[in-house]
Each structure stands twice: as structure tokens, then as C-alpha cells.
Amino acid sequence: MPELPEVEALAAFLRERATGHAVAGTDVLAISALKTYDPPITALNGLIVTDTVRRGKFLDIDVDGLHLIIHLARAGWLRWHEELPARLGRAGGRNPLAVRVHLDDGSGFDLTEMGTKKGLAVYLVRNPADVPGVAALGPDPLDEAFTPEALGAIVAGKRTQIKGLLRDQKVIAGIGNAYSDEVLHVARMSPFKVAATLDESDVATLHSAIVTTLREAVGRAEGLHAQDLKGEKKTGLRVHGRAGEKCPVCGDVVREVSFADSALQYCPTCQTGGKPLADRRMSRLLK
Structure with a gap:
């Protein structure tokens, strides 16, 4: 997508x-x-x-x-x-x-x-x-108004897992399944972490990961012909769509959690303290 x-x-x-x-x-x-x-x-x-x-x-x-x-x-x-x-x-x-x-x-x-x-x-x-x-769109993460304070207000009190929150277009506009995986890998954060549990340091780290990841991807795509954008996206991803491959940061194996109509990928060493996440295929996390 x-x-x-x-x-x-x-x-x-x-x-x-x-x-x-x-x-x-x-x-x-x-x-x-x-x-x-x-x-x-x-x-x-x-x-x-x-x-x-x-x-x-x-x-x-x-x-x-x-x-x-x-x-x-x-x-x-x-x-x-x-x-x-x-x-x-x-x-x-x-x-x-x-x-x-x-x-x-x-x-x-x-x-x-x-x-x-x-x-x-x-x-x-x-x-x-x-x-x-x-x-119904939420704030754009590349807008100057999207500050760490703005993100802190978004996650405050939300009992939603952070992966689902990042994908909700009414909360933050533009991030989907692929770049939410990438953002959370850069932030070294579990996709199942509950948004409301993020402290000020976590919010700052997540904000930096969102902005950096998206701006770098925009930069890689800049000037490309429309026909080349899909291929560039695929080659630029570090964990999304790379289950079974080595994490480019630590070398651990990238794991996957499957759901009814999608899947997420993550690195256990970088994001979950080395512990694999349960594969909840019928979870409603991403709906």
C-alpha cells in the first residue's frame, strides 16, 4: 500500500x-x-x-x-x-x-x-x-506543528497498542503498516506497547523515529519516476516484509506476527528484549 x-x-x-x-x-x-x-x-x-x-x-x-x-x-x-x-x-x-x-x-x-x-x-x-x-485526517507527521508535545498529547491516556495507533489515520495521517514497522524498529519499541505507558523520553524517541524515518524515505523517493517508487520502497525497508532475514542493526532474525488480513515484522533483540511476540493471527489489533 x-x-x-x-x-x-x-x-x-x-x-x-x-x-x-x-x-x-x-x-x-x-x-x-x-x-x-x-x-x-x-x-x-x-x-x-x-x-x-x-x-x-x-x-x-x-x-x-x-x-x-x-x-x-x-x-x-x-x-x-x-x-x-x-x-x-x-x-x-x-x-x-x-x-x-x-x-x-x-x-x-x-x-x-x-x-x-x-x-x-x-x-x-x-x-x-x-x-x-x-x-477525518489527524495531524501530518511532517508538519511543523507535529512536535514531541503534540505526540505526547496524542498518546496520553490511549489504551491502544502503539502499532495500531500509528496506523490510525484519524490519529496521525500518512503512516501505514510498512512505515509503522519501520518507525517502531528505529525507536526500539515493541509494537504491542500500550500508548498510554509511554513516558516523556519514550515520546521523544518515538517522535524522532517517526520524523526521521519518513523524511529519509521521502528523500530516497525524491525525483524518482512513478514506476520506480514501489521498488525503492521495498529496498529501503529494514524490517517490514523481511521476516526470516537478519536485522540490519543487530543481526537477529526478523520475526513476524500474523493477523486476519495483515502482518507486522519486528526484531526481538532491538524491540522486545529478545522475547518473541505471540502470533495472534485472529487478533483485532490492526482493525
Whole structure:
């Protein structure tokens, strides 16, 4: 799933290539991906792309005051074309193409989604706050207002395990399953640690880990073509998705805890005092 660093890089990529161009047309092959109908998607035709920004894990493309907002979910992606293919292919079946946006110079992008579990969401709104997920976002961890004191206020009194808290978009915007694993590894903190038990020193350590981890990932992704961002994310991760491999810090074996629809990875030596965590496959921790 694309998280804050990848969406930040996609926003920068589109700002560089799409800004100043008019939308020449749109094709919607997966009607289920389109979550709004007023204004209609055809209202974009002839309007100029003026900016692209990130809001949590949402892409917000400003098109003359209308906002094309995209959430790529677990298996969605944006594919840029300097020259769009002539053929769309058939809707449905194994065709991953959901939406295509044509620009006036023949370039444009496809929104695709692999697999059978569909989560890609595309909204066209007059105000970004009209998208429920955007309106509910918590503070952005790369914003100057996200200080150790702000994080302390967030965790205070929360009887939630810290892994789940970091992933809650209403609490902190932009961090998902992968970067929460990375943050907690950098902070040397158990994913099962209860947020309310963090003292001032723990909060400072966690804050530093959040900001450092995300800024480093954004830096690695800066300037990359959209097609290269997935690969960069995978190679840049230290523990997430690396169960059975050696921890790059201490050399211990990276372990995994599986749940009904996801999994977390961690290093016992770095994060849990050398003690493996119970594999609670049916836990509701991450829901």
C-alpha cells in the first residue's frame, strides 16, 4: 500500500509533469472506483491542472478549483504515460485499468488496481473536506506543528497498542503498516506497547523515529519516476516484509506476527528484549 513517502513523491511527480496542462478527457472503466458523481467526472474536461498535493495518503490534484482526489488503497497505483496508449482494453475481468486521465499534449496517467479485493477510490469534489477520509485526517507527521508535545498529547491516556495507533489515520495521517514497522524498529519499541505507558523520553524517541524515518524515505523517493517508487520502497525497508532475514542493526532474525488480513515484522533483540511476540493471527489489533 502506498504510504506517505510514496504519495508525497507521486504528488511531486505530477506537479512537475501535469501542472499547466488541460484535461483533454477521462475514461472510467471501473465504475466502483468512482465515489462521487456531482460534479461529474466530465466536468474536468478543458480545465487546467494547477497543483498536486498530498493529504495523508490521499493525492489531491487541483484542476481549476475542482479536486480530483485519489486513494490508492492496498493494490492501486498511478501509471504515467508520456504518450497514452490508444487502446483501453475491456472493462472488468483481469484488466487492472480503472480510470484514465488524458492531458492536452497526449500524455496522462492511468489509475490501476490489481487483484480481486478492490479499494481504489476516486473522488471529484469542490472542497477536499467533502471527502470523508480527508476530513477525518489527524495531524501530518511532517508538519511543523507535529512536535514531541503534540505526540505526547496524542498518546496520553490511549489504551491502544502503539502499532495500531500509528496506523490510525484519524490519529496521525500518512503512516501505514510498512512505515509503522519501520518507525517502531528505529525507536526500539515493541509494537504491542500500550500508548498510554509511554513516558516523556519514550515520546521523544518515538517522535524522532517517526520524523526521521519518513523524511529519509521521502528523500530516497525524491525525483524518482512513478514506476520506480514501489521498488525503492521495498529496498529501503529494514524490517517490514523481511521476516526470516537478519536485522540490519543487530543481526537477529526478523520475526513476524500474523493477523486476519495483515502482518507486522519486528526484531526481538532491538524491540522486545529478545522475547518473541505471540502470533495472534485472529487478533483485532490492526482493525
